[in-house]
Amino acid sequence: MDIYKLGIKPLLFSGLKTDPELIHRNTLKCLHWLDSHPKNLLAISLLHSLEASCCIKDSRLEQTLWGHKFSNPLGLAAGFDKDGIAAGIWHKIGFGFAELGTVTFHPQSGNPPPRLFRLLEDEAVLNRMGFNNQGSEVLQQNLKQREKQFAIPMGINLGKSKITPLETAAEDYLGSFQRLQNLGNYFVINVSSPNTPGLRSLQNSQQLSSILEAIQQENQGQKPILVKIAPDLEWEAIASVLELAKMYQLAGIIATNTTIRKDCLKTSIITATGNPVMQEAGGISGKPLRDRATEVIRFIWQQTEGQLPIIGVGGIFTPEDAWEKITAGASLIQVYTGLVYEGPWMIERILKGLLGKLEEHGFENIGDAIGSGR
DSSP states (O other), X not given: OOHIIIIIHHIXXXXXXXXXXXXXXXXXXXXXXXXXOTTOHHHHHHHHXXXXXXXXXXXXXXXXXXXXEESSSEEEOTTSSTTOTTTTTGGGGTOSEEEEEEEOSSOBOOSOSOOEEEEGGGTEEEEXXXXXXSOHHHHHHHHHTOSSOOSSOEEEXXXXXXXXXXXXXXXXXXXXXXXXXTTOSEEEEEOOOTTSTTGGGGGSHHHHHHHHHHHHHHHTTXXXXXXXXXXXXXXXXXXXXXXXXXXXXXXXXXEOOOBOOOTTOSOOEETTTTEEGGGSOSEEEEGGGHHHHHHHHHHHHHHHTTOSOEEEXXXXXXXXXXXXXXXXXXXXXXXXXXXXXXXXXXXXXXXXXXXXXXXXXXXSSHHHHTTTTO
16 A cells, blocks of 8 residues: 555645645655664664665666676766765665765855655656755765765755856855765766756866866876756757767766756646746746656667766656656666656666566566667
């Protein structure tokens, strides 16, 4: 029985109508408590129950990327655990990897609230959080003080501080990378959030090139470096990013971030503000993003002839959504908004569904399915 969908979600979404950001904050506090009390009997019992009901272990879902073993292709997207306070928990609910951040060099409070809205008719979220986080130095401390290695690969998503001018963005990204480079399994250059002024302009070749140059000079091939792109880029602009990926020997692309397109939404008014959704700033995630994200994945796979690993994200709620992105060319997939709407037991459903798809199509393992639907 899925107690989240049957009881918790209706209470929070329709009954109490609780502020989404408050729910998120309190959820992280609870997960942090579980993560930081490994010897507490209640914590042990709760984590054991989560693991027993959410985790699926099957060698057919395993693959190795960038020298790291992924027990399954489903990961937690950036934005959920920005400061890494629950980093040791994510494998307990079935994720094969997790991505921390987005983190910036300087701590910042983000944009003024309200800044997170559920669009229930669209099964979507509108967010304009603005990279609220405690800064890369605090994330460094949080990860350094851990007694045990993580059970799953851990990515770190890097963004630009709002107070840093666009002209010195490379130094800002580099500063965070220098603090964290020994603490993550892979790193993501996030130049695609719509909620930091001017950030998306860093996707153009000249500015992105300066960031990648600085990071790779410091990196010296030690860590996999990926770039996260927006779904709203034209094909020519995506092709330019792929040229830079080849030039700077990037390990992969994350496709995609949130979209600024709001013309296809069913929601017309944001209840919390009373304003038309078209007038509200921020990026849209969830089901409205699903098809475009898949199109971008397929384009990247075709342009690179399957030689550049892709992490697919955007609108994954069901096993069918996950399968569509994998067969379009994604080696790994991530969820965030789907997790909000479907709850933690979606992870088990998606992984079981993927195993069923492998059997249905006669594939021996998940690697065989990647790009098979192109």
